[in-house]
Amino acid sequence: MPTETVYGLAADADNDAAVAQIFAAKGRPADHPLIVHLADATAVGHYAGAVPDFARALMAAFWPGPLTLILPRRPGVADAAAGGNPTVGLRCPAHPVAQALLQACAARGVWGLAAPSANQFGRVSPTTAAHVQGEFGDDLLILDGGPCSVGIESSIIDCTRGQPVLLRPGAITPEQMQAACGLKVLRNNELPALSDQGPKASGTLESHYAPQARVRLMDAAALRAALPSAPASVAVWARDGVPLPERSARYRRMPASAEIAAQQLFAILRELDALGVADIWVHTPPDTPDWLGVRDRLQRAAF
Numbered sequence: 439m440p441t442e443t444v445y446g447l448a449a450d451a452d453n454d455a456a457v458a459q460i461f462a463a464k465g466r467p468a469d470h471p472l473i474v475h476l477a478d479a480t481a482v483g484h485y486a487g488a489v490p491d492f493a494r495a496l497m498a499a500f501w502p503g504p505l506t507l508i509l510p511r512r513p514g515v516a517d518a519a520a521g522g523n524p525t526v527g528l529r530c531p532a533h534p535v536a537q538a539l540l541q542a543c544a545a546r547g548v549w550g551l552a553a554p555s556a557n558q559f560g561r562v563s564p565t566t567a568a569h570v571q572g573e574f575g576d577d578l579l580i581l582d583g584g585p586c587s588v589g590i591e592s593s594i595i596d597c598t599r600g601q602p603v604l605l606r607p608g609a610i611t612p613e614q615m616q617a618a619c620g621l622k623v624l625r626n627n628e629l630p631a632l633s634d635q636g637p638k639a640s641g642t643l644e645s646h647y648a649p650q651a652r653v654r655l656m657d658a659a660a661l662r663a664a665l666p667s668a669p670a671s672v673a674v675w676a677r678d679g680v681p682l683p684e685r686s687a688r689y690r691r692m693p694a695s696a697e698i699a700a701q702q703l704f705a706i707l708r709e710l711d712a713l714g715v716a717d718i719w720v721h722t723p724p725d726t727p728d729w730l731g732v733r734d735r736l737q738r739a740a741f
């Protein structure tokens with residue numbers, strides 16, 4: 439299914455046998471929980487127990503949209519999707535095709551669709567139907583909703599610790615979430631007690647979103663110095679300020695806008711990877727809140 443962030447591989451979240459096929463197709467460890475997608479917030483009560491006020495405020499502000507909330511799970515629902523965790527991740531996507539699918543499911547008594555990104559475990563997330571086909575072949579029904587408008591996965595907020603904790607940065611910034619719910623959004627590593635307990639998100643593994651080629655983050659000065667003698671096995675994605683040597687498929691411009699760079703990020707990594715290069719040199723994104731999600735994905739791709 440298409441969503442505004444990335445394509446997802448979907449199954450009825452309450453059907454453990456169907457959900458098991460998602461884990462098998464992705465090669466994903468069974469204890470890595472999946473996000474459950476809902477048509478709207480009325481389905482939250484089917485999956486989640488206590489929902490704190492700040493989580494309600496975040497839903498009101500950002501749903502439908504690229505925000506996933508981790509909430510206490512009601513016992514006995516979505517066991518396989520939650521990977522046995524006592525919590526469940528819920529998100530209401532904004533993409534019109536996802537919305538139509540989820541509403542059609544709801545009309546047939548299906549409360550939600552468990553859907554991880556439609557890629558093999560640890561690889562780059564798909565942002566077009568063609569990417570999904572490249573991951574799984576023709577043996578799959580793909581709803582083609584066009585290229586994803588956001589391009590990186592949803593922001594994930596853990597709502598089970600009394601205060602919002604950011605597990606995975608996305609297009610919605612912590613600042614925007616703070617403004618909407620009135621509470622500071624903590625980083626996963628900000629409280630010492632949090633770093634080794636609580637939910638683990640595979641999107642938070644240090645190495646993830648990795649293409650075949652080695653990804654290396656470089657600042658403008660390092661790129662300018664290294665480019666004149668760059669071997670043919672190197673591809674480059676750099677913003678203005680770094681003169682690119684020649685017009686070639688190996689040299690691509692990173693947009694100045696974080697929003698547009700996010701849209702292009704995974705497609706660019708796939709395209710450069712498909713050239714068979716050994717290394718991809720990527721201009722380090724600016725250290726500003728709008729680039730948090732893109733910077734995070736690139737750091738994991740480069741790890």
Ligand code: TXA
Pocket residue numbers: 441443444445446447470471472473504506508520523525526527529531553554555556590591592594637638639640641642
């Ligand atoms: O934008 C997105 O979130 C996309 C689209 C398809 O909706 N989905 C996505 O799913 O990125 P996936 O499975 O690739 O990443 C979901 C992340 C994983 O890192 C998983 O560990 C985490 O969410 N997650 C899901 N349920 C969780 C839970 N109960 N507790 C902690 N982390 C959870």
Ligand code: MG
Pocket residue numbers: 554555563641
């Ligand atoms: Mg994923």
